[in-house]
Amino acid sequence: MLDGEEKLISLAKDGDSSAFGVLYDHYLPRIYRFVYVKVASREDAEDISHQVFLNAWQNMPKYKHKGFPFSSWLYEISRNQVIDYYRTRKEAVSVEDIDPDSVSEEAHGETLNVELDLERVMKKLRTMKSEYQDVLILRFVEDMSLKEVASALNKTEGAIKLLQHRAIATLKEFFGDDVQIKEDE
Amino acid sequence: MNSQEFIKKLKEILPEREYAESSKRAILAVDQYPRWSFWGSLTESLSTGAAIVMVGALLILALGGFSSLNPFSLRSLDPVGLKAEAEAIDIQIRLSNLNYNDFTRVISEKKAITTASIVSTEDEKTAENNTSLMAVIDETVSSSTKNIGVDDVLQELSK
Numbered sequence: 001m002l003d004g005e006e007k008l009i010s011l012a013k014d015g016d017s018s019a020f021g022v023l024y025d026h027y028l029p030r031i032y033r034f035v036y037v038k039v040a041s042r043e044d045a046e047d048i049s050h051q052v053f054l055n056a057w058q059n060m061p062k063y064k065h066k067g068f069p070f071s072s073w074l075y076e077i078s079r080n081q082v083i084d085y086y087r088t089r090k091e092a093v094s095v096e097d098i099d100p101d102s103v104s105e106e107a108h109g110e111t112l113n114v115e116l117d118l119e120r121v122m123k124k125l126r127t128m129k130s131e132y133q134d135v136l137i138l139r140f141v142e143d144m145s146l147k148e149v150a151s152a153l154n155k156t157e158g159a160i161k162l163l164q165h166r167a168i169a170t171l172k173e174f175f176g177d178d179v180q181i182k183e184d185e
Numbered sequence: 186m187n188s189q190e191f192i193k194k195l196k197e198i199l200p201e202r203e204y205a206e207s208s209k210r211a212i213l214a215v216d217q218y219p220r221w222s223f224w225g226s227l228t229e230s231l232s233t234g235a236a237i238v239m240v241g242a243l244l245i246l247a248l249g250g251f252s253s254l255n256p257f258s259l260r261s262l263d264p265v266g267l268k269a270e271a272e273a274i275d276i277q278i279r280l281s282n283l284n285y286n287d288f289t290r291v292i293s294e295k296k297a298i299t300t301a302s303i304v305s306t307e308d309e310k311t312a313e314n315n316t317s318l319m320a321v322i323d324e325t326v327s328s329s330t331k332n333i334g335v336d337d338v339l340q341e342l343s344k
Contacts, residue, residue, distance in 0.1 A: 013220075017213040024209050032200040046200065050208045057212050061220035117186050118194050141195045175188045 001069050002026050009070055012060045020060065024053055027071055030142055031078050037137055038082050038130075039089075040122060048085055052077045068151040075138070075152040124174050132167035139164055 002008065002023070011019035031052055036045035055077050056063075063073065125133060131153070138149045139160075150157045186194075 015217055021209055021213060024212070025205075028205055028208075029199050033195065033198045036198055037195065046204050046208070049200065050212070053208070054212050054215065058215060058218050061217055118191075121186060121191050121194075136192075137195070140192050171188050171191075175186070175191065 001071075005070055006065065009060075009063070009065065012057075013063060015061075020057055023070065027074055028053070030071065031074055033141060034075065034078055034134075034137055035082060037122060037125065037133060037141075039085060040119075040126060044085065044089075048078070048081045051081055055081075069148060071148070072152040072154075076154070079134070121174065125171075128167065128170050131163050132170060135160060135163045136167045136171065 005023070008019045008022055012023060028049065032045055032049045035048045035052070036042065039045055039048065052074060056074060125136075128136075134153055135149060138144045138152060139146075144152070146157045146160055150160045153160065155163075
């Protein structure tokens with residue numbers, strides 16, 4: 001949670017654009033990552049992230065702090081936007097489908113290989129259940145606590161623990177490694 | 186790539202700075218939705234309620250729900266009652282409005298002629314009979330104006 005977040009939220013509710021700008025700068029990378037993993041397209045992730053914060057800004061006067069972090073509300077809006085995206089999306093060209101030989105010779109081969117590997121893994125990740133993806137991203141990419149993840153996904157901590165356990169097992173099937181991921185906290 | 190490397194790579198995903206700046210400017214240039222206010226909410230509720238009441242009233246009127254409360258309904262216009270009343274009317278044509286004066290004038294003229302003829306033929310009894318007939322007619326006309334019939338009069342005259 002951002003320091004002085006409650007004060008910033010109060011100012012933003014009254015129409016203070018600079019206060020909301022601070023909140024935007026702090027939470028945009030998280031929301032962008034969350035959306036990007038799900039939609040696999042930078043352009044679509046930018047559009048959806050923009051819409052998420054636009055909705056948040058316009059509805060700030062109606063926002064009520066109910067003891068949950070402000071990010072929980074942003075993640076809820078993000079999930080709804082991704083659902084709407086999948087309802088109307090067209091087929092996107094994945095990096096996986098691009099012929100590597102058609103890429104410019106100036107590109108660093110190693111970097112391109114890493115990007116392609118990342119794309120392949122993310123493609124596998126998107127075959128997982130949406131709930132598993134959410135828990136993996138929020139717990140291990142955003143380093144959120146069980147309580148914060150529970151409030152962001154509107155579930156109990158017990159349910160989050162169960163989803164986390166299943167998500168890790170699925171991830172290990174993808175990579176086939178024995179690397180332990182911290183499940184506590 | 187193992188799972189840890191994968192997670193590390195995911196953390197490195199960031200939006201472009203140019204996109205972030207332009208997006209923020211565009212968002213903050215938009216007005217916020219108005220905050221809830223008591224008077225605004227009350228006005229909206231009243232208008233919504235009034236609209237619902239209007240629609241309900243129109244529906245009821247369309248279905249004829251207010252027909253029993255029609256202020257213009259008159260008892261005399263009740264078709265069933267009117268029909269019963271019509272059947273109850275005893276229609277009997279009565280010639281009760283005979284012009285007594287014209288009728289008696291005709292009779293008197295005949296009487297005069299008859300009397301004259303009777304006098305000339307020295308038939309006092311006939312004259313008396315005619316006179317008495319006139320008295321009968323007069324008596325009949327005066328006593329029962331309601332039930333006088335033309336047929337009765339003609340019959341008497343024929344006698």
